[in-house]
Amino acid sequence: MTEPLPDALEQIKTDFRELGLKDRLQLLLEFSNELPELPAHYLEHPDLLERVEECQSPVFIFVEVDDSDVVHLFATAPKESPTTRGFASILVQGLAGLTVAEVLAVPDDYPSDLGLTEAVSPLRIRGMTALLGRTKRQVREKIAA
Known part of the structure; x- marks a missing residue:
């Protein structure tokens, strides 16, 4: 049995799934506009950030x-x-306030569950999946340090 999704991620998934394809793209654009700015200490030290290749x-x-x-x-x-930007914003907002255990329990295929696979290229879904994967890897590294 899989763990239930944290509330914020479940709500985001539901919001996307309840919309038609065109409206899902509009919602993704709205998320894009809501990506929080980086804190000043990361703006001054971009070397601390990891590129999602x-x-x-x-x-x-980071x-x-x-x-x-x-x-x-x-x-x-x-x-x-x-x-x-929309994908990054979904994760930033959806993971906000979650514990290490909750983040690590998010299914790796969460990006595919948003109902966007018909709307955006598989390459873009792979990119969002990589964003989640790298986030989890960084979390594991931080708790191991």
Whole structure:
């Protein structure tokens, strides 16, 4: 039996699934516009961010795990790449406030469950899957350190 999705990720999935294809793309664009800006310390040190090579557009992420085992994901993607920005924003918002265990329990195929496979290229879905995979890898590295 698989673990239930955390509430925010479940709600995002439901929001996408309840829409028609065209409206799903519009929702992805809305997420793109909601990607939080990077904190100043990452703007000043872009070397701390990891490039997600699988994404067609330049996407960079960094994960922090605080003393309460809560994961914080930071991401940046160009405004001219709304699909990629949207995917990054979904993860930043969907993982916000989750514990290490909750993040690691998110199914690796979550991006495919959003109902966007008919709307965007498989390469883009692979990019979002890679974003999630790299996030989990960084979380594992942080807790092992």
